[in-house]
Amino acid sequence: MNTNADRLYDLLPVIYRQRDADQGYPLRALLHVISEQVNLVEADIAQLYDNWFIETCQDWVVPYIGDLIAYQPARDAGEPSDISTQRGQMRNRVLIPRRDVAHTIRDRRRKGTLAVLESLAQDVAGWPARAVEFYRLLAVAQSINHLRMQRGRTVDVRNGSALERLGGPFEELAHTADVRRIISQHRIGRFNIPSVGVYVWRLKSYSVTEAPANCYEEAGPNCFHFSVLGNDIPLYTPPAQAEPPHPPQELDVPQAIRRRPFEQSLLKKTFDYVGAGKSFQIWVGTPRQAIPQEQLVAADLSDWTYRPLPGQVAVDPLLGRIAFPPNQARRQGVWVSYHYGFSADLGGGEYDRTLAQPAHHQLYLVGEGQTFTRINDALAQWQTDQPANAVIELSDSGVYVEQINVELKEKQTLQIRAANRKRPVIRILDWQTSLSDSLSVSGAKGAWFTLDGVLVTGRSVQISGDIAGVTIRHSTLVAGWSLDCDCAPRRPTEPSLELLNAPDCINIEHSILGIIQVNRDEVKLDPGRICISDSIVDANSLDRIALGAPEGLCAHALLTIVRSTVFGRVQTHAIELAENCIFMSPLLACRRQFGCLRFCYIPAGSRTPRRYECQPDLVVHAVTDQFNAGNGSMSPQARDALQQRERTRVVPDFNSTRYGTPTYCQLSLACAEEIVRGADDEAEMGVFHDLYQTQRVANLRARLDEYTPAGMNAGILFAS
Known part of the structure; x- marks a missing residue:
C-alpha cells in the first residue's frame, strides 16, 4: 500500500x-x-x-470463521469479553484459540486417536502434552502361548530409570486396577481400562546464552553453578522447534533433565542434551572454546565430594552444577548456555518483549563487539554528549560488575535496557568501605529513568533527588540481594529498591522485586505514586514489610497495584486501587476513606479502604448468611468455627515461595477455587492472572470430551 x-x-x-x-x-x-x-x-x-483466512484474520473474526465450521466455544471457560479493550482481546484469544479453529476439520478427521488429544492440548491451551492409555499399564495374566513381554511386567528393582519415572507421564511399570474414574471431581484415579490421561506441561523452558558461570569458592575453585546467582537450578530441555512426534519423549517436552538419561546419552555418544541449540553447553578459555562432549561425565554433585578424573568435566543437570578436576588450575573463566523452567515471561529473561523509547533518542550499544564494553564507558560518553533522550542497550547476556551512578539533568531521560531476547546481569559489589553501595539514580525536575530487561544482584537500586519518575519493566531486583545454593536469600532483610524522597511516580511492570523501602518527607512532599502491575514483591518472609518506610512506618505513597502477588506486609499512606492481587500478609492503609480493593485476597487484620468481592470476606459472609437463615439451627460457636475453617481453606497455596525455583509463585493444585477463579474475569488472582490457566483447563476439558471415543474417559494431569 x-x-x-x-x-x-x-x-x-x-x-x-x-x-x-x-x-x-x-x-x-x-x-x-x-x-x-x-x-x-x-x-x-x-x-x-x-480476514477470509484463519491464519491472517484479525482476532475478532476468529469466532465468525469458527461458526462456519460449527465450532462451539466451551461455556465453562466463561463468556467472551469486550473486544474493544486490550485485556478483553487477550482473554478472547484464550477462550477461542485461533489454532484450535484452524485445526478443527483436521482434528475431526482424526477423532478417537491419541495423537489428536496431544495436539488438542497444544492448540487449545498452548501446553505440550502426552496422552497415555492406562489400560496398557495394568498388570494382567498372560497366556503362555501368546506372551507380551513389554506389557504388564512386575517391578524390576534394578531398573533405576524406570523407578524414577514412576507416577509420571513416561511410566512403564504395571499397576493393579484403580476403580476411581480419572474425571472424578473428588479424587481421580488413573489405572483403569477406560482411563486416558493427558499429561500437560505448564512450565516453559527459557534460555540463558553465553553467560558466565558462578564460581562456588566455598566448595573449591573448580566448582561452578550454571546460575550466575550461585543457586542450584535444574537444567531443562529446550522448547520444541516443531510439532513433537507422537508419542513425545522426554526430549520433546520442557522438563528437568534427569541424571540417568543424561548419563546414558553420554555413554551411547548420542549427546542429546549437549551442544548448540540443545539443553546446555560449556565454554572455557580466552578465546572461548567449547568443552568437547566426550569429556563430559554425569555425576551427583549434591555435596561436591565427587572429583572427576583429569581430562573430564562433571555435570549435575538436576542441580545445575559443574566440577572440574582438582588438579586443573582454573585461571580462566567458564561460560555456559542453558535452559531453566518458569511459568511466564516475568522478570529479567531471554524472551520476546516490546521495546519502547522516545522517537528521537541517542543509542549507546554495550557488549562484546559493540562500541562500549562497559556500562560506565557508555555513561561517560552520555554525560559528554548530554542528549535529551538516551538509551544504553546491553546487547548480550553477560555479567556487568560495575559501580553505577546515574545523574540526570532537568527534563532528561535515560533508559538502561537489555536487547530483545537477552538477559544481562548487573552485579554490584561492596566497593566502598565506609559508604553503602547501590545502583544509584538521581536527577533534576522532569527527568525520567527506565530499567528494562535487566537482572540486578549484589546490592539494591537507590533513587534520590528531584527525579520525576522511574520505570522498572521486565526486570529482576533479586530479593535478599543474592541467593544461597538452596535459593535462600543471603540478605533477607535488605531492601531491593530504596526511594529517598523520589521519585514522584514509579511504575513497576512484569518484574520481580524484594523489599521496597520509601523514605519520603511527609511534611515537605506530597505522597509519591507507586504503580505495580503483573509483578512479584517478595519480602522473604510473611512477617517482614514488603512495602513501607524505615522504622516500620507507613510509606508516604499512593499505591496502585493490579495482578500482582505480595509476600510480606504492605504499609502505605493510601491504596488507590488493588485489583486481582494476592496479599499474603496484612495491609495497612493510613487513609481508608480513599481508594478501593476488588477481587483480591486480603488476610485478616488488614486495615484497608472499602472492599468489593474480596476473599476471605465472601466466604465469611456466606457463613453469616447461612447462620442468619438457619433460624437457630446453627449455634454461634459453630458459626465461628465454620468461619475459621473457611478462612483457612481459601488461604492461597503455592508450589514454591522461593525465588530461583521453577515453580516460584505458582498456585498449587490444592488451592481453593475461590482463588483460582477469583479474579474479575474468572481467572486466577495474583501475578500469573494473564496466563488464564483456568480458562485453558476448561477449554481443554470440553475438547477432550468431544474427541474422546465412546466408553473412554480422558482426564487432564499436570506434569508441571
Missing part, C-alpha cells in the same frame, strides 16, 4: 502545482486530507481479504 501523503498531489500537472506553491500550498493540504482517507479505505480493503 502506498502511504505517501503526496500520492494524489504528485498526479497533478506541474502547472497546477506551481500555482499552488505561489499561493502557499492550500491544494496540497487538501489533498493530504483526502490521501489519508484513501489510505484508510485501501487498508480496510486489504484487511477484508486477509
